[in-house]
Amino acid sequence: MQFGLWKRPRVVAGRVYVVKGLGVVRVTAVEKINLSRLTPWEAEASGAKDV
Numbered sequence: 001m002q003f004g005l006w007k008r009p010r011v012v013a014g015r016v017y018v019v020k021g022l023g024v025v026r027v028t029a030v031e032k033i034n035l036s037r038l039t040p041w042e043a044e045a046s047g048a049k050d051v
Contacts, residue, residue, distance in 0.1 A: 009030045011017060016026050038046070 011027045011030060013027055013030045016024060019025050035043075
């Protein structure tokens with residue numbers, strides 16, 4: 001999976017999306033994060049390990 005920084009959210013809280021290879025996903029919240037505050041575990045789990 002390729003991780004890239006987004007200038008704005010690409011999903012909307014409260015909507016349902018169909019994700020190829022994953023299925024139906026309901027987005028419950030969208031929050032802005034600070035990459036420097038991610039723990040190594042969070043970065044690896046989210047795909048942001050090399051950012």
